[in-house]
Amino acid sequence: MIIEPTIEELIKQNSDLKKQIELLTLDVVENTENLKQAELNNEIASIQINQLKSTLDHLDTCIYIKDRNRKYLYANKKTLKLFGCTDQDLQGSVDSNFFPKETCEKLAEIDHRILELGENTSFEVESKDPEGNRLVFLENKTPIFDKTDTSKIIGLCGISTDITKRKNIQEKIVESEQELKQLNATKDKLFSIIAHDLRSPFYGILGFSELLMENLTETDDYESKEYISIINTSAQNTLTLLDNLLNWAKTQTNELSIRPEKIVLSDMIQEVITLKKTLSKSKEIKLNYSPETEIELFTDKTILQCILRNLISNAIKFTNIGGTIDVKVISNQDHVEVSISDNGLGMNKETINQLFKLSNSSALPGTADEQGSGLGLILCKEFVEKLGGRIWAESTLGKGSDFKFIFPIKTVV
Structure with a gap:
């Protein structure tokens, strides 16, 4: 036997249904708003990522990200140009795809210290371009930690600056300094010769020529007296020149x-x-x-x-x-x-x-x-x-x- 609900019960059921419909309507509106906000957030995040990528692409330095297996996940345009590949080709590639064996071994050693020990590292690494020309980079690498577990390293970020020109200039400066030291040593030796070995004989020439001139009498050979006088004068002039050269050189080198x-x-x-x-x-x-x-x-x-x-x-x-x-x-x-x-x-x-x-x-x-x-x-x-x-x-x-x-x-x- 079916018991029909009373009017009061029907009225109450109708009221409850209305409330449930209102709640469902509110949930739909809220979910719709949440969905719109999520879409907006995704759009903002996409714009920010694109802006960040554009900024990184315009930097005159190489920037890249590797996962924990040392595979490349991202690289800016400067890096892609160096590697000679596209963004799609980069995904999953490793150092051996772009660098010679010796360079890869050094990079692997450094990456290991970062991924295992969490160390920030700065170092220089040498390589060669496809034409065999020397390249020198200053590498700065830092570990990337998991958002939820800050003790967990999930990859690394590297910033690589081409310092080839600077390195070549520095080496030329060092080479020039060595040459300059050799020249200074030669100069010091020359000054020593001028100051001692070369000047000493002139004192003997001056002394003996003056002695000869004093001992020559009026009746002695006039031509001999003239020659001795020339010898004495030439010796004095040469000695004065040597002294002047030595003293002037000292003033130029601040040694005086x-x-x-x-x-x-x-x-x-x-x-x-x-x-x-x-x-x-x-x-x-x-x-x-x-x-x-x-x-x-x-x-x-x-x-x-x-x-x-x-x-x-x-x-x-x-x-x-x-x-x-x-x-x-x-x-x-x-x-x-x-x-x-x-x-x-x-x-x-x-x-x-x-x-x-x-x-x-x-x-x-x-x-x-x-x-x-x-x-x-x-x-x-x-x-x-x-x-x-x-x-x-x-x-x-x-x-x-x-x-x-x-x-x-x-x-x-």
């Missing part, structure tokens, strides 16, 4: 240091004049110096001697036979000014402007056809400046020249 000491200026000038007496006598030139006061300096004796020697030698060179050279000194509390004046050939303004320039390689012959390198005045300028002073020349063509330099009484190192 300032060593100030107390000296009496008049004594030093007299020493230099005595040294140049034979040279001045050969041209019958009078060297005049009459100190009025004793000036005590605190400066580098060797440098100051070199300046005086060169300026007096220069004056003798350009003074006519029978001429006169005057050395004068004036001073105040702080500075000393030395002038070497001659009544020789003189100079025009153009010549004066070129005197102390290294680019002026031409040296004029002296009044007795003496030759020179032109290095002496350049050296004087550098030395005077090292003492904290300055040098200049005043001259009138045909009437002589006046070389002056001023420097501190006390040189500050």
